[in-house]
Amino acid sequence: MRHPSEPAIEVRNLKKSFRDVTALDGVTLALEPDRIYGLLGRNGAGKTTLMSILTGQGFPSSGEVLIHGTDPYENDGTLARICFIRESQKYPEDFTPAQAFKAAALFFAHWDQELADGLVADFALPLTRRIKKLSRGQLSAVGVIIGMASRAEITVFDEPYLGLDAVARQIFYDRLVEDFARHPRTIVLSSHLIDEIANLLEHVVVIDEGRILLDEDADSLRGSAVAVTGNREIVEGFIDGYRVLHRDALGSLASVTIQGRLGQTQRSMAAELGLELSPVPLQQLVVRTTMAAQAEPPLENHQEALK
Structure with missing residues (x-):
């Protein structure tokens, strides 16, 4: 047994x-x-x-x-x-x-x-x-x-x-x-x-x-990644320090998927800056994580990099 x-x-x-x-x-x-x-x-x-x-x-x-x-x-x-x-x-x-x-x-x-x-x-x-x-x-x-x-x-x-x-x-x-x-x-x-x-x-x-x-x-995993959308310069300043999983840009607009949990302070700051925060579904998280891993050099500990 x-x-x-x-x-x-x-x-x-x-x-x-x-x-x-x-x-x-x-x-x-x-x-x-x-x-x-x-x-x-x-x-x-x-x-x-x-x-x-x-x-x-x-x-x-x-x-x-x-x-x-x-x-x-x-x-x-x-x-x-x-x-x-x-x-x-x-x-x-x-x-x-x-x-x-x-x-x-x-x-x-x-x-x-x-x-x-x-x-x-x-x-x-x-x-x-x-x-x-x-x-x-x-x-x-x-x-x-x-x-x-x-x-x-x-x-x-x-x-x-x-x-x-x-x-x-x-x-x-x-x-x-x-x-x-x-x-x-x-x-x-x-x-x-x-x-x-x-x-x-x-x-x-x-x-x-x-x-x-x-x-x-x-x-x-739920809520462990967030898509930040808005003015490109403001988005880039807001996401500084976070691991980026994916970037999309069109003109002055950008949408960046970051790994990390945002607290109420960060969410309030995003609202004041005119940024939109969207949850990332599991399928998109898997796709973005896979693509990001391919673009990075090998890591000895993937789990630590994802926290």
Whole structure:
């Protein structure tokens, strides 16, 4: 039995190379049990490689991965506690969704058939149609249902819900939050649709070029960046001393996104100077942070630079 304070997932100086490409470069993370994490980043940032290693589907070139204190690679006991659903999840073509769910029920000790049945109805999934005859959206629904109904201690979704339409994705988000409230577990969501999942996330990890750029509680990120808009000279004077994430300018007007929390004194000063302050949504914060990191020389400690 794991100790209550033990991380669900611990990663230490993880590196992964494919010939001359470095996919992961010194990744260190500790994910706590029973929280919803967002693993965010561009295509090719290293997200899928990291998730594959975390779930025992691959192995690192160096470094260490521990799932509840044990290495997941070729460890059947640990792997039985993990559910990893990919966007391109493969199933036997002659299977039906019903057969896929029966197979999953045999593998996952906490499988909830009642939850699976409810999700089948929510997504209007044809249970007896062959997998090879399903639409992309229906295939996505199969993966989402397995991921949720498995109730695995660690559940990792690598964008399997991208094939769902907007209504079906919202059903997934709603059902995920409802079931997590009743049955907490460690959930990792990878997605390009950052604004859609922003309200689900308790913790955000941003990766780019194989390195961690952000590793923060979602609550601490909200309000951690501000867009300052107004006369260019006044804006530049106001933001002096803050880390700049992005600049836009048109004539005498400028809009600058800065990293930092503004207190009431700074906000009052901005109003007196005729400046407009706007909150930065999570998606824009991720994009601006990634672009700013690319424009700067490497930092030994990204977290300190972001505070």
